[in-house]
Every structure is written in C-alpha cells, then in structure tokens.
Amino acid sequence: MVDKYEQVLELAKRRGFLWNSFELYGGTAGFFDYGPLGAMLKRRVENIWRDIFVINEGYYEIEVPTIGIEDIFIASGHVGGFSDPLTECQKCHEAFRADHLVQDMEENPDTLSAEELTAVICKNDVKCPECGGKLGNAYEFNLMFKTSIGPGGKRMGYLRPETAQGMFVDFPRLLKFYRDHLPFGATQIGKAYRNEISPRQGVIRLREFTQAEAEIFIDPRDKTHPKFKDVSDVIMNLYSQEGQASGETKKIALGEAVKNGIIAHEFLAYCLAMTHKFLIRVGVSPEKMRFRQHMKDEMAHYAADCWDAEILSDRFGWVEVVGIADRTDFDLKAHAKQSQKELSVYVAYDSPKKVRKFVVKPDMGVLGPMFKGKAAKVANALKALKAQELSGDEIEVTVDGEKIRIDKNSVKFETITEEIHGENIIPHVIEPSFGIDRITYSLLEHSYFEEEAKEKIEDEEEESGELRIVLRLPSEVAPVQAAVLPLLSRDELIKPGTEIINKLRKVGILVAFDDSGTIGRRYRRNDEIGTPYSITVDYQTLEDATVTIRDRDTMKQVRAPIKDIENNVYDLIYRGKSFEDAGI
C-alpha cells in the first residue's frame, strides 16, 4: 500500500513543491530542490517565524557567512566531536553508518564508540547490506563539509553545521547593539550543512538544510520571563522525563509545568509556547505535536534543560523538528577560551554593595633603591599576595624565577571597605532551534486530504462523489493565494480577469490565472496545491461587475464586487475576515 509520504511526495513532485536535486544528472542523496510552490511555501513559513521572533519578540535577525573559519568550530566542539561512526565495505566500498547496521543487536548503538561498534560487527559477523562483503573497522567520520579559503590551502573553511555559532561569534557586537542590557537575543534563518554518510530518509535527512535559530542571552540569576503570564494558561502535550518512563504524554498548562518543576524555568517555557504558536500557525496539527524532554543521559552535560518539539509523521513516526535548550554559559565560555577575549556583560546592582577588600601597599621609597630596575616587578608580586602570605617577619616573592625575601616593614597592608556597583557576568543562552525543511514537509503531510467532493458547479454536471485531493493549508501559508478563472476562455471574460489579477498583485498577493479545462477541473487543480480562494469571472460579471469567490475548504461560494477585491481577499488571507463577510 502507498503510504502518506509517498502520496505527499507524488503530489509535491508533480505540482512543483519538492524535486530531487540534480535529477538531470541522476540525482544525489541528501539534497532536495524546492520547486516554485515549495519555495514560496517555505518563504511563508520563514516569514511567520520572523514575524513571531523578530518583529514581535524583538530578537533581531543577523546574517553571517555559511562558510566559517576553523577557530569557530574548534571552540564549538564540531572539529573534535561532530561525527558519526562509519564502516566501509572492503569489497564494494559503499559506506554505512556503523551504528545503524547493529541496531538490532544493541540497545543504544549510538552511545557506542567506534572500537565498540567494530567489536559488535565482528562478533555478529555483520556483512555489507549491499553486496555481502566484509566490513572494515568503524571510525569517526567528521560531518562538516570542508573547503579551503583563498589559494594555497592555507586557511581551512567549513560549511557551518548550524547557524547558532554566528550569534556567539558576534556576541561583543550584539551586546553593544543592545546597549549592554540583558536579556537580548539574535536570530538567523539560513543554510546549514551536514555531510551525512549515507542519508536514506528523503526530505527528513538532508545534507543541506535551513535552520531558524534564536540565541537569547539572559541573566543566569533571573530566568523568569516578563510576558510569561500571557502564556501560563496555554495547555500543551508534554512528554516529560517522568512521562517517558511510563510512556505517557500529558496535557499540562505551562504555568503548572513550571510550578511543578517539569520545565526548568519560565524563560524556557515561554519559548515552548512560542514554538507551539508558530507550529500551529503554519499548519501543523495540534494533535500530532508533542514536546519531549531530553532524558538526563541524552542531554548535553552543560544543558540545564532541553525539550524537542516532535511532529507525528505517517512513515517516520515522531520526528524532531525543534530543539529548545538552556545551554547555560557553555558556548560563550568556549569562545572566550578559544579567542582569549572576555565575553561577559557588566551588570549594575540595584544599589551598590559594600565589600571588604585586602590591599597591599609596597613602600617604593625602600624597594626602589633596593631593587632598582626590578622594583616595579617586585611591587607587583607583593600586591598579588594574600593576607596569610604576609604574616611572617620576612615576606617571600618570586620574580623572574628568583626568590626574593623582603623585610615586613617595607610592605604595608590593610583591609578596606569598597563600594561595588556591579559585576561582569557570563550570560546564559536559551536556544530555540528550528528545522525549517522538516516543518515544511510536515505541514504538507498534515494538510494533505483525499476526500469525496460534493460540489455543485454552475454550468456543469454536478461533480459530487468525485475524489478530490486538497491541501488544507492555512491561507497565509498557501503558496498561491488566489486563482483567477474566467468561466470560459474568451476575451470578454479574460479581460476583467486580468484586471483583477493586477489589483491583487498590487497588494502583494500571489495569484495564478487558469483558463484551460472545465471549471471543475480547475477547482481541483487549485485544491490540490492549497489555493484558498478561487475567483471566477462569468457572464454576470459583465453585467454587474461582481465575481464569485470560492472557499477551498468548504467549497462554498459568495458573490463579491470587483471594486476593492484586493482588500477583500487580503483581509481574508491575513486579517481573519470570515468568508461570509467577503460576500455582498
């Protein structure tokens, strides 16, 4: 039987949503093209993300190169640790994920080292799935695409495995942009790359993909969110650590989840709420969506808490499409170490703090004549001493490897009280990270329906009982937003049709014209690509300058004037105008 993935892909290829890349040259696994409708669908998904995170939350978008230099990925750990275990057939030289080949023999093959995987392969005498040949030793294959910047191969470059590093590397600039105030955030929507060993899951596992990521820098001492009260009543499907133990997903209000310690804190919970809002707005079915908490052993060692948004797919089961993590100060510390620069924020106290401080005051009148050119160095060494090191009659310091003893009377010291107005802190990072391609595929799958169409069409035999394919896409996501259909392909009907097209285009609506075949066929063609509104020009149009607007989902029709039709349709698509109100 054909599964839903096949149905959706058949439609997607036929109508121009998704195509295999490089098809003309036989194709290459792990790459997909967005065709005319797919690219527009994806743009609209990205724009909704932008509307939520950039416009409404105020986390400005930045754009940094997709090629990165080596330092970045040494700091991030990708040079050292971003790899999958690979084993190659000694006979046909096909490469495989070693952990995938032993998944029936081991509980958690992805936790095994290359050596352990080699041992499992030997013990079980695993052969090449393609030709039955002997498999070689497993080794770690780095998944970054490598290249070289400029001539001579002197400067390594990597295609970024995630957009996130851009925000960390630009931290000092961003901090200034936001005038040194926490919290602030920056986002990126762009390409990321992962040189998969042998991708076999179609659009779900791509070597080149689009991420939308936000890195939000917050004060580690305050993980509340100022707008949390707006979302605390939102009820979501949570599949917590505890729930996973018993296999139970619970519907819980976010406020309660934070209060009960299920979600670590308000800020993370607020990000879950934004994610939930975004996924529903682009057209993911709420009942096919859950938020799964990472288990303790699955979470990165530095993470304070981490949740994945998962979407149910007919073929692939629950698929991770978003990761939302509290990454603490891990990333900034790593880049501070690699770059030898301080990445922190000066945070002023509400009121100054008084702190007691031990101060050493060397007597330069004595030290100067005694040590001459070395006197300054000796003084600095003395200043660095702690109280207990100054307790004896003689004080010892080491200068340029030489031990020097100084009489205690040449050094004064005291404990003073100082006013401190603030301190440098390393922000924590909250990261919601979205896989735009998986989301785009998922919403296609969730909006795909085959159903019996009971539709009465004027001037045609009733088409009831016919099977129709319909993409029930939200109207602000549908690639083609309106179709203009002259009832017959005649000049007198095409002319007002063209006039309507021009009006709609002026307000930015993507409109298609179709005058070939029966009107019923044309409705079907538009249902199939999710066009929410079809506008038909008929002979009444010539009399009273009105047209019919047909609603894709209900197949109902209303009669509306050509005058102001652009605003009428705009309001239907973007401003929640009800379909009935669009009619006269």
Add this chain to the structure above:
Amino acid sequence: MVDKYEQVLELAKRRGFLWNSFELYGGTAGFFDYGPLGAMLKRRVENIWRDIFVINEGYYEIEVPTIGIEDIFIASGHVGGFSDPLTECQKCHEAFRADHLVQDMEENPDTLSAEELTAVICKNDVKCPECGGKLGNAYEFNLMFKTSIGPGGKRMGYLRPETAQGMFVDFPRLLKFYRDHLPFGATQIGKAYRNEISPRQGVIRLREFTQAEAEIFIDPRDKTHPKFKDVSDVIMNLYSQEGQASGETKKIALGEAVKNGIIAHEFLAYCLAMTHKFLIRVGVSPEKMRFRQHMKDEMAHYAADCWDAEILSDRFGWVEVVGIADRTDFDLKAHAKQSQKELSVYVAYDSPKKVRKFVVKPDMGVLGPMFKGKAAKVANALKALKAQELSGDEIEVTVDGEKIRIDKNSVKFETITEEIHGENIIPHVIEPSFGIDRITYSLLEHSYFEEEAKEKIEDEEEESGELRIVLRLPSEVAPVQAAVLPLLSRDELIKPGTEIINKLRKVGILVAFDDSGTIGRRYRRNDEIGTPYSITVDYQTLEDATVTIRDRDTMKQVRAPIKDIENNVYDLIYRGKSFEDAGI
C-alpha cells in the same frame, strides 16, 4: 580626508548594519556579516525584488542547494574556465592577482593568458608588493570553493558560483510546471560563492554573496514582450557601445532605444525597465545610475546583447550591480550535451505546415529471404538513404561494416506531403542577475546625508544648527520602521507606548522603543538608522489619547490618535499615504 565609504562603514559598523565577519578571531577578507539592521534592510531589498519579479511578473522562485555536483559546472564551463591568474611571492608566499599587478604596464591585462602575464612580470621586473620578493609564474586559479560529498572523497562538490545553474538543471521540471508554454521564467535569491585570490575592496568584492537571478525562457523567434508598451516611454541613462566610444551617456526612452537598434529587442529592454524600477524603489539615486552595454569584445561569444546596471560610488566609481543578458540557447545546449537529454520545447504552429518528405520503402518480401537475420538492419540502412543515393541500378548500403549491394527493384521510394503541427525548439534565455550585497551597500551610501538640523523640539532648547546624520531610506526599506518614544522615562508614559508597540507589531511593523536621553538625542539616533517615523508619547497623550508622529526627512510633526495608529503608520510606509493626511 575621510571618504564616503569610510563614513558609511563607520555608521554601518557602529549601528549594526555591517560587521567584519569572524572579528572575534581576527577576521578574514572577503566576508561580511549583516548585523541586526543590515540583515533587515537586506531582507526588505530581497522582498521588493520578489514583489516585482515573482508576484508581479509571475516568475516563480525556486530554491536549490548551494552545493552542486561536478556535472553541472562542467556543462556551465565553470570547471574549465572560472578562474583568475595567480602569482605567488616566492619569499613571503602571499598570493596576488597577476593581472592586477601589471595594470599600469598593459592596456587590458585581464585579456592576457597566464603565460603572457608571466612574461610581462619578467620583462618589467615586477616584485611582490608586500615584501619585494621574486614572484612565481602566473597560473589560472579556479575560483570555485571545492568540497567533497559523503565520505571517501569520491564525489566532488562545488559551492555554486551563481544561482543561475539551478534554473537550467531544473528546466525539464519547470517546463512541466508551466505546462509546456513559452515564455516562462524562474528565479532564485540565494548565496553564491567565489573564492577570490585576495579580495581588497571591502563589501564590494565578497567571497560569499547573495544573488537574485531570473532565467526567462523565451521563443527565439519572438523576442517581443506583451507588456512592453507599459515601459516604452520610460527614459533611462543608456551608455551604449556607441556612447562608450565617445564617452557619452544618453537619456533615451526605451521604445526609441529598441527602434534604433541600441537595445537588441523588447524583452531585454523590458528587463532593463524592471531593473530600473527596482533600483529606484529600494533607494538608489536615479542620477547615480546608468545602463552600460557590453562592448563587442567584452560580451560572451554566445550572447546576443548584454547590459550592466551600474551605480556610482564615491570611492569605487561606477560599480556593476546588475547584468542583463540575452544568453541565447547556450546554457540549455550545454546541459543537453553534458546530460545527454533533450532540453527543448514543443511549439505548436498556429496552423499545420505542409512539408514534402522523401520516403524509402524497402520490399521486405524480397529482402527477408535474401538477408534473413540481417534483413531488418538492411532495411533501416536503406531508409536512412537520401534521394540521390537511390538513383543507380544498384544501391549500396553498409551494415555492420559490410558493404551490401541491392537491386533497385527491391526498394521503392517516393516523395510525399506531410502535415507538421509544430516543432521542438530550444528556448533562448534572458537573464537579469542582481548582486544584492552591492545594491544594499549602494543604497546605504546614496541615502547617507550629513546636514544641519533646524528642528524645534518641545520642552527642549532648540537644536538648530546641530549636525545630524540621516539615512534617507525609502520607508518600505528602512529596517526599523517606527520608533516609540515616551517623552520622559516614566511609567505613565511608557504604558501607552507599550500599547502602541503591540498594535504596530500586530500588523508586522518593526518598531523600536527608546526612553533613554533627551528626545532630541533619540530623534538623532533614529535619523541615523533611517527610521522614517518617530512616535512620541507625551502628557497630552494621557488627556486625549493622541501622540505626535515625526517625519524623518522633513522633521515635521503631526498629532494623530492612538486608535488605529497601526493602520495609519502601515499606510504611510506601504501605501503612499501623505504625511499630512496622517495627522488629525
């Protein structure tokens, strides 16, 4: 003296438009980051391009991977010919463009081969500009970034040097999408890469950049454009081949330019008009823009005509930002050859054509018994013969290398008349190709003004005579579209300010809040980043629920109600509402 590039870059870096990439790690030439304001500015430029080419012209956007496989770039010629001549210092190992080093010694150094450049370097004893060392022989350095797809280095990948190839490779799919009808077009906005030897022109020459390209497939026999009459009166600065001979740019209407044969045909001229419209809409100064025709020796051998849109920059002079070419059938033929697939369109004639056709009819009753198993091959060889080869008493054919003679009575032939309904043709390609980064930089430069501000600000001393920097960006391009400024940083004024922000965000307006410093300073901060409208909440707001809206360019203010302010500002930005009409 500081030039305009420095002024603009200083502002761009300080306020978050453009940053050097990887600054934290010392930076790398040829890469720039778009900061929070720059990325938003660039998005808006891209969206206007999309509005013109995708929404209004109907050339759908597609999105293909930035990594391409080798076949594509063999076909396109990039593997063989996309290179610059490189010479390396033997002492310090710095690499240089060989043609750049000899530009004072030769007329057209970019036309010289590597061998010729080596000879010029020797003859003139050119030394390394960095250390004075001896330079090595020049050789051609390929400018594509190379990588490897999957493990084992078996499959070469290249970062695409242009987005255009995606549309050619997808030609068969696009043709089906457009239901086999010419003309049709597809576009891409995305990253392209060029591994420059040693880029030294800041944002003008990048190793990673964004292109917006359209490939429009047209019938080679008909290069008119159905909407040409809409643009034939548009007057543009044309710097034609003839004009370049005399150094003269002429203002000519497009209709006239086509009629006089200055521009090859209507379709190309229409693309010039769209380009002109786009550049003006995003904020390029019309008087700093010209269209320069490629000289005959500069044009690709296959091109029918080619024009560059050039923008005048203070530091760099006339900079190419768009190329508009009639590439004929070069690209499709190249991919057809490389892929061994036919890339053509079946075009039906208006009415069937009658053609006379010579047909050979071998008598199988005779040939069968005579040649047995070979009979079919003999018959096929006979069918391939031309009329004159059948004139003798004996007919000779070659089958499997063997010459065979056949009596003429065993072969009948005749000339018949056949009806032909259409033919397969290879479309020609019109390509407008835009460099988005250069355009974005140019419009920053063109909108940058330093001027004396004569502005009266309530509750403050008059700030007349003060120097203000202002970016006179078109309001639909400005990254921050509105600023909300409570006159004083007090809760009672901040509260209505927040309410206004929420209203504006709901309709997708990017709004900034600023309550620090005098209102005059805050106006200046917003002038500098091009915010078109500043909304000030004052004590009158608390009485009558009105605010002031200030226009960036004129510094005039009107009083407007908070009610419906979102639509008021939306119409100012997007619908050409006059500023006076925004007030009560």
